[in-house]
Amino acid sequence: MRSSVAAAVWRRSRRTPLERKGLIVPRLSAEVQAKYRDILIPRSSVNNPIEFAGAGEERSLAVYQQCVELAMQQDKVDSVFVYGYFGGLRTDLEQGTNTYTASARALCSLVKRYAKPLVLQSIYADDPLPAFDLLRAGGIPVFRQPETAARALSSLVEAGRPFGHGGRSVFQEPGHNSAVAVQAPNVLSFPSAAELARGYGMPISPLTEVADAEAAVQEAGRTGYPVVLKLLLPGVAHKTEVGAVAANLTNEAQLRGAVERMLADTRMPGPSSERRLGIGPMVRSGVEAGWGRSATRPLGRLSWLALAGFSLSSLEM
Structure with missing residues (x-):
């Protein structure tokens, strides 16, 4: 079981079903991929989408916000899609600041700082978990179905261009x-x-x-x-x-x-x-x-x- 982060860019293309949603997953540069290798573990995939392959459990749940921030720092990236098992996988490992709620707060701060939309898909999205409450309150939609989440991200990117800065456009x-x-x-x-x-x-x-x-x-x-x-x-x-x-x-x-x-x-x-x-x-x-x-x-x-x-x-x- 794994979680992933996909950095997406908006293009008005109509060639494939995915492109009809307006989402393209661009290839990351070798320099950015090297930075992802430093964050993750050897078996993780760093060529977008970023496959954690257990890095959250073996290292820290902070890999969520670290990977998302690195994606948002790229000029070619319009938005970020987090999908997989956020919120409910291996909650027995949570302790101190290594918690899903801490990661949720960090993700909300990143959306505010970089003014780029983020949508999260998780198989636990229907569960009453505090991390999801924080995400939704911070403007990050959470869905259980990947198709629904992908459509939401496409709509947010298209409707939100160009974004305001600091909430005072x-x-x-x-x-x-x-x-x-x-x-x-x-x-x-x-x-x-x-x-x-x-x-x-x-x-x-x-x-x-x-x-x-x-x-x-x-x-x-x-x-x-x-x-x-x-x-x-x-x-x-x-x-x-x-x-x-x-x-x-x-x-x-x-x-x-x-x-x-x-x-x-x-x-x-x-x-x-x-x-x-x-x-x-x-x-x-x-x-x-x-x-x-x-x-x-x-x-x-x-x-x-x-x-x-x-x-x-x-x-x-």
Whole structure:
């Protein structure tokens, strides 16, 4: 019984079933193969895929992270596929730091450091093992079936090119003159988000920034009632949950009361004198929805759309 590591590169080829999945296993240089020989044991295969042939049991479970890191260091390698018996083989040999959970933590760190996707296949994947919980929490999918794992890795590589760095990718969207840069995972202010959406041709209901009740009443007089009032909180995307939205205000008394309440609310961050409000016409028709872009590892750039009734705060992108 053995475990293996395969370093893969993405190619748009359609010649064989494996290539139709977009995965090619490149030959490693003699220099890299020599480094693998230093890590593994004499009977191990080092010509990609890397066959441990019992090195994990005879040397240390650290061969998992050592072999994966060496693969990720290669410029020609886009992704890594670990398959075999991780997590459950010879657990009686675990002691001290030589454990599957320690290797799992190390693998998660490598994915974060090198920004290259890793998928793990193990015959023990369905077992409730702590190492698998760590891997999944760290963004490493774990599967029992090799075919499923291979398809997942192919999809991750294709969808994730190019990857962000440090979890804070910056997008400069083409096709319009907006200077808005989307920095994940930061939340855009409403004016910036509105500018970005308009650049894609999305109609956005106007929201005018005001500082106090007098300015809010003056703006409502200009646009007409009913209006919606929002507290413009930097970094807070879901304002309804924190009481920072007052909708369908039909007269001056209701508007003044909402302004005073938001400015006096001690739960809100910052002094009341520095808080700013946004006021706009109440939209009565249409479909309420949320739209966003994000960069995550290992999936790369994502665009998502959620209809009203879905808790957008559950989308931790």
